[in-house]
Amino acid sequence: MTSTALPSAANAVTGARFSRISGTGSYLPPRRLSNADIVADLAQRGIESSDEWIVERTGIRARHFAAPEVNSSDLALEASRHALEAAGRAAADIDLIIVATSTPDMVFPSTACILQRKLGVHGCPAFDVQAVCSGFVYALTVADAMIRSGSARCALVVGTEVFSRILDFNDRTTCVLFGDGAGAVILEASEQPGLLATDLHADGRHVDILCTPGTVSGGEVLGQPLLKMDGQAVFKLAVGVLEQAARAVLAKAGRSEADIDWLIPHQANIRIMNGTARKLKLPLEKLVVTVDEHGNTSAASIPLALDHAVRSGKIGRGDTVMLEGVGGGFTWGAVLLDF
Known part of the structure; x- marks a missing residue:
């Protein structure tokens, strides 16, 4: 997947108080699976499903799966290259890398450090953020804070996932939902406000409604390292907390619903x-939708949808955009930004 450049933010502004997105990029692995493909696989397992059932309940028609040898860092690398090109930046310009992922390449080091090596840059801070489907909103908030504090001036913020690795293909209620992909932005110091306000939350009381309850100990996998979800519980929580976070960032920014040009929520359902x-x-015309072709790509879903909207010409300089994420933890949050 390619990307489209946004007008660049001020370059390396000394003492800048704001951050602004200067470029977006994304990448989807080539293998596309339609609902018919998933339904056929389920049928071989003796599990009944249908394209109509999936579309009616989720809006999903297809998703992309990475090849077995492809890791989250590989997807992140392609998305990052597209974002750098869109921003008119070289990898050497990056002084902060934050990767949001729930499917890292390995236990450690971080996927961000692996991505740093693949980009050929050295020395700048690089770390992962784990907030599942809210991960990109969390990572963007951290990068914004570091730029505002003067700790960074040109940040690479990535959401990347290979959720196909943790799906239970005997559970038709979850295996049809998720896909793989990566999205990235270059966030730069700017004299003009870009990120206007952020709002993050978590409630660990709801850990069990969306989780992958497995771990590694003594060289063996303990527990069940496949995704488990209580769909009804997630649905009931998600709509309410997303509204709360959206209203919170609007209040912080001194804006109203009428000021939102585009809403990019986590592409789950x-x-x-x-x-x-x-x-x-x-109006639904202001809603950016990619879940139909991407499925739920967890931390990658928001930057994937953002790049799609920029690339298609929907989002341009001067637009006000609301980003929202909600995911396991239970975590949620929102970002209000101007391009």
């Missing part, structure tokens, strides 16, 4: 996305 738009009194 079209019913949750439409419900959030309705609660904010936004």
Whole structure:
């Protein structure tokens, strides 16, 4: 997947108080699986499903799966290259790398450090953020804070996932939902406000409703390292907390719902996305939707959708965009930004 450049932010502004996205990029692995492909696989396992059932409940028609030898860092590398090209930056310009992922290449080091090596840069801080589907919103918030504090001036922020590795293909309620991919942005110091406000939350009381309860000990896998989800519980929580986070960032920024040009929620389920738009009194035409072709790509879903909207000409300089994420933890958050 290619990317489209946004007008660049101020370059290396000494003492800048703001951060602004100067380029976006994304990447999807070549293997595309339609609902028919997934349904056929389920049928071989004796599990009944249908394209109609999946579309009606989720809005998903296809997703992409990475090849067995491809890791999260590989997807991240391609998305990062596209974002750097869009921003008119070289990898050597990066002085901060934050990767949001729940499917890292290995236990340690971080996927961010592995990505740093693949980009051929050295010395700058590089670390992962683990907030599942809210990960990109969390990572963007951290990068913004570091730029505002003067700790960084040109940050690479990536969401990347290979969720196909942790799916239970005997569970038709979850295996049809997820896909692989990566999205990235270059966030630069700017004299003009870009990120206007952020709002992050978590509630560990709901750990069990969306989790992958496995770990490694003594060279063996303990527990069940496959995704488990209570769909109804997630749905009930998601719509409410997304509305709360959206209203919180609007209040912090001194804006109203009418100021939102585009809403980019985590691409999990079209019913949750439409419900959030309705609660904010936004016409569905202002909702950026990629879940139909990407499925739920967890931390990658928001930057993938953002790059798609920029690349297609929907989002341009001067637009106000709301990003929202909700995921396991239970975590949620929102970012309001101007391009």
